[in-house]
Amino acid sequence: MVKSPGFVLPLSSVFRPFLTSFPEKRLDMPQLAQRIGRAKPSAIMQIAEKAKQMKAEGRDIISFSIGVPNFLPGKHVYQAVADWLKKDSGQYGSNRGAPELLDAFLVHLERLGLNGYTRANCATGVGAKHILYNLAEALLDEGDTIAFPTPYWTSYVDIAEIVNAKIELLPCPAEQDYKLTPAQLDAALAKKPRMLLFNNPSNPTGMVYSREEIAALADVIAKYPDTWIIADDLYNQMVFDDVGYHNFVHVRPELKDRVIFVDSLSKSYGMPGWRVGLLAGPEVVANAITTMNSNHITSLPEVINAAAVAALAGPQDVPQEKCREFAQKRDEVLAVLDAIPGIVCPRPQGAFYVFPDVSAYFGKSHNGKQVNNDMELCAALLESKGVACVPGSAFGEPRALRISYTCPTPQLAPGMERIREFFAEMA
Numbered sequence: 176m177v178k179s180p181g182f183v184l185p186l187s188s189v190f191r192p193f194l195t196s197f198p199e200k201r202l203d204m205p206q207l208a209q210r211i212g213r214a215k216p217s218a219i220m221q222i223a224e225k226a227k228q229m230k231a232e233g234r235d236i237i238s239f240s241i242g243v244p245n246f247l248p249g250k251h252v253y254q255a256v257a258d259w260l261k262k263d264s265g266q267y268g269s270n271r272g273a274p275e276l277l278d279a280f281l282v283h284l285e286r287l288g289l290n291g292y293t294r295a296n297c298a299t300g301v302g303a304k305h306i307l308y309n310l311a312e313a314l315l316d317e318g319d320t321i322a323f324p325t326p327y328w329t330s331y332v333d334i335a336e337i338v339n340a341k342i343e344l345l346p347c348p349a350e351q352d353y354k355l356t357p358a359q360l361d362a363a364l365a366k367k368p369r370m371l372l373f374n375n376p377s378n379p380t381g382m383v384y385s386r387e388e389i390a391a392l393a394d395v396i397a398k399y400p401d402t403w404i405i406a407d408d409l410y411n412q413m414v415f416d417d418v419g420y421h422n423f424v425h426v427r428p429e430l431k432d433r434v435i436f437v438d439s440l441s442k443s444y445g446m447p448g449w450r451v452g453l454l455a456g457p458e459v460v461a462n463a464i465t466t467m468n469s470n471h472i473t474s475l476p477e478v479i480n481a482a483a484v485a486a487l488a489g490p491q492d493v494p495q496e497k498c499r500e501f502a503q504k505r506d507e508v509l510a511v512l513d514a515i516p517g518i519v520c521p522r523p524q525g526a527f528y529v530f531p532d533v534s535a536y537f538g539k540s541h542n543g544k545q546v547n548n549d550m551e552l553c554a555a556l557l558e559s560k561g562v563a564c565v566p567g568s569a570f571g572e573p574r575a576l577r578i579s580y581t582c583p584t585p586q587l588a589p590g591m592e593r594i595r596e597f598f599a600e601m602a
């Protein structure tokens with residue numbers, strides 16, 4: 176296992192009580208599989224839980240921690256569910272995904288300019304996380320390498336750990352706008368990892384690759400046929416500043432036999448709890464995921480399919496309106512961060528996260544207490560100002576913290592003002 180300095184989460188005592196820990200090993204009962212010992216509780220959930228508990232105790236808390244949209248799906252989605260329930264069969268569905276859902280996904284793919292796919296290229300899952308997990312199971316043998324840029328979405332590490340893959344981290348610090356360069360990719364793919372996980376727009380940084388940047392990376396990918404490329408691009412409808420969403424197969428359609436596009440209804444349609452994930456890729460991969468489904472979940476529930484079809488094929492005002500709203504919120508958050516001396520924050524152009532490098536403040540004190548790292552800084556911010564952010568080490572970049580700005584609009588300005596005060600008070 177290749178480990179970066181930020182790889183093992185240094186959980187401070189402030190967050191430790193909120194761990195969902197495994198009980199002590201007992202000798203009078205059978206043991207758990209080794210792989211479960213490699214699975215770690217989510218650092219994001221620890222902070223969210225602590226914030227929730229402080230709120231329950233009557234503290235005034237503003238949460239910038241969890242990356243969930245703060246809106247519900249459109250009325251037509253609920254209508255489709257109500258209509259479906261009148262004719263529900265109560266039966267198992269298709270392992271791959273209901274034909275109507277696959278067709279709605281194909282419509283969505285065409286809207287994104289991803290043409291030429293058929294139902295046979297697609298498969299569904301219980302959220303993108305489930306699809307990513309299944310891809311790791313289906314494409315990696317034990318000990319194979321999975322490469323991905325740092326900062327990364329937390330679950331990449333956990334999934335790799337559970338399937339016992341080697342991890343090759345590709346450091347992309349704020350100095351390079353948190354983006355992977357063609358030279359880095361070239362060096363990484365030359366080592367023939369079985370899988371590259373790529374995420375655009377990015378969670379946690381909100382960075383978006385331009386068409387030129389994607390084209391330059393695609394040129395590198397074209398040289399290396401041994402690596403599956405996972406484009407975990409579920410924030411594809413949350414792109415600002417007219418940058419547009421770009422995928423390797425837009426610029427090099429021949430990469431379709433190696434690039435697997437992963438999408439989800441969670442973020443764009445306000446449906447994280449409905450658990451719908453989708454993929455488009457080579458038939459052989461879609462078939463493998465269908466086989467995994469047949470042995471795990473059998474199918475998505477039929478009523479969920481009905482909701483998903485309505486979301487993907489129905490009116491698209493919800494994702495469009497929310498994208499505009501998030502762009503405005505991004506501006507508001509950046510205006511505050513840019514005015515704080517010492518904070519370095521590459522300008523995000525998508526998703527709903529900003530990821531400022533706050534390391535200039537490590538070693539300073541707040542309310543007389545020294546803050547030495549991202550965990551201590553986030554803990555002090557939560558304790559003193561009631562604002563919950565996620566320490567960057569959860570994403571492999573311990574110099575930063577993540578602000579998720581999906582909170583109700585009236586909370587945004589007060590939350591950011593508290594952050595401004597917090598840094599102004601550090602000495």
Ligand SMILES: Cc1ncc(COP(=O)(O)O)c(C=O)c1O
Nearest residue numbers: 302303304328378407439441452
């Ligand atoms: C980059 C990334 N990939 C995958 C997921 C999982 O999404 P889903 O809710 O569809 O499982 C998330 C959720 O936060 C994410 O940010």
